[in-house]
Amino acid sequence: MKWCKKCVLPSTRPNLVINSKGVCNACEQGKIKKQINWEKRKLEFENLVRRIKKKKAEYDCLIPVSGGKDSVWQVVIALKYGLKPLTLTWKTPERTLIGEKNLKNLVSLGVNHIDFTINPKIESKFMLKTFEKSGSPLIPMHLAIYNLPVRIACTFKIPLIIWGENSAFEYGGVKNDFGANVNAKWIKKYGATNQTNAKNWVSKTFTEKDLSPYMLPKKGILNKFDVEGIFLGYFFKWDPINTMKVAKKNGFYYEKSNLKTGLYDFADIDDNLISIHHWMKWYKFGFTRYFDNLSIEIRNNRINRKYAIEKLKKIGDQRPNEDIEKFCKLTNITKSEFERKSEKFRNKKIWYLDGKKWKIKDFLIDSWRWK
Secondary structure, three states, X not given: OOEOOOOOOEOOOOOOOEOOOOOEHHHHHHHHHHHOOHHHHHHHHXXXXXXXXXXXXXXXXXXXXXXXXXXXHHHHHHHHOOOOEEEEEEOOOXXXXXXXXXXXXXXXXXXXXXXXXXXXXHHHHHHHHHHHHHOOOOHHHHHHHHHHHXXXXXXXXXXXXXXXXXXXXXXXXXHHHOOOEOOHHHHHHHOOOOOOOHHHHOOOOOOOOOOHHXXXXXXXXXXXXXXXXEEHHHHOOOOHHHHHHHHHHOOXXXXXXXXXXXXXXXXXOOEOOHHHHHHHHHHHHOOOHHHHHHHHHHHOOOOOHHHHHHHHHHHOOOOOHHHHHHHHHHHOOOHHHHHXXXXXXXXXXXXXXXXXXXEEOOOOOOOOOOO
């Protein structure tokens, strides 16, 4: 493994490339962000708003939301610029009480809202299947997040879908993928779907109709009505601290005791399963959500690399034991089955067995507490 000399991310992270100087592309992109003319980008957004409003649709835009800080930020900006949004939520089978409270607050900002529940019998089996085959229980979530909004936008004839940050720009990607527009190619590469679509999962267990909420509308429907998708983070600087502050001013609620995984106690608090998705990075790539978040803080000049490493030493791997139990109950498997299924995805190119403990070769921290 190679580690970025500026942040704390390894070369194993998908789409992350470390250059000859030892600096990753995500950090290089952080420099680009500082050079962007955000005033000019804001004017671009205003032009987009004028163009969309000329279509005189019942809803100007659709905003996929969870009730988290970023979705509040998206709604606040849309309303500020005079757009009439319809908000849409893929309802996680493990929504938290705080998540429910924040979603109600988001709706109270002045929007119509659809809370879309997928057949729980199908969804739990689908989550288990993707976990067994790809080591990710939230491929269904990400398929729903990117495809369900298009289905609903076509149904209501909504011309624009507004997503939040462009993860290719924030976490590592190629320049051609840094733009405002969201398309199928971008989703396949960066959408955390293991480069699959719902049709790849059709089987004796799942029919195409079973998985239809995870699929785009048929091409004939898409051709009749052209839906445009954008990243709001292209037009307005995305920063987790700033989006949290905007959300908090508009009723978003969190507690310090909410922290499960990562650095931010205000993030990933609406769902009990996202921590499993992040936990599997440890097996596959040798880093955790905490590494990601600390690296964002380094790029925003709020901490330095030495401080980040000290924080990592103290926090450890953040294994989400309570959420693992919830996932096991939802999918009707035992904890030992979870361990066996997880173990299949341990990356033996970076992990080795030292006695009875698994360790990572060339790990960032020599004094790491291996378990």
